Amino acid sequence: MRKLLVIAAAVALAGVAAGCGEKSSVTVYKQGQYQGKPDTRPWDNDQFKGDKAAWERAVKSRSLGQNEYVRVSGG
């Protein structure tokens, strides 16, 4: 009888203690890493031959060309 009581107490204790082992349910998202093929940079080609400054100049002149206030009236 005493043995049975000890077993029952052990099972009850295990059941009560299980509640204390609850893990945090807040998910922490991990930022994924790109899994695809690597891409080249826009200036790494036959046209610019790796000259980043030349590419930036080309793009900037095109960007500034969108400002018609400068194009038309010089101001």
Place this chain on the structure above:
Amino acid sequence: MARMKFLADAERCIECNGCVTACKQEHEIPWGVNRRRVVTLNDGVPGEKSISVACMHCSDAPCMAVCPVDCFYKTSEGVVLHDKDLCIGCGYCFYACPFGAPQFPQDGAFGLRGKMDKCTFCAGGPEADFSAAEFKKYGRNRLAEGKLPACAEMCSTKALLGGDADVIADIYRNRVLKRGKGAEVWGWGTAYGKPEKQPPVQPGAKS
């Protein structure tokens, strides 16, 4: 070089859809896929406003965050691109995107949803620059040619600006100062405001 961005000026857009046509023509986009669209608010009502919408190449892109196969990447110029060889066409990016930018070709049998297609800022994709594979999957790589996106360069009223964020923000700020209108738009102060250059807000002016 900072980040590449688009900027749509609702005061100038005349809903000509020239940007949409330029994009379709430049990249030979199939029927049913619209990398760029013109959205009109209060259509038919005097004072209606239109803006051209495509992938905005977000600084913290939600499509990149939700992609289960991690096929998105951001270039050093801030352009959000993806690898079509990896894409499984699940559509999560479409649900995550606040602009409806991801497009899915549906020309196959049984309502097949193909691999995602979206605006590349005319920067191609992860294939060799100017290769046939790059053109077939992602369209023309104008950025590697030292050019800006076709939609922005084609825009007749220059309502759609594209390029380095700092440069186009300066163009837009200058434009607003010249016309004395537009600074009342929500977010102006955060995005483009320079306190010493703020134009006076005219009472009763519409945005």
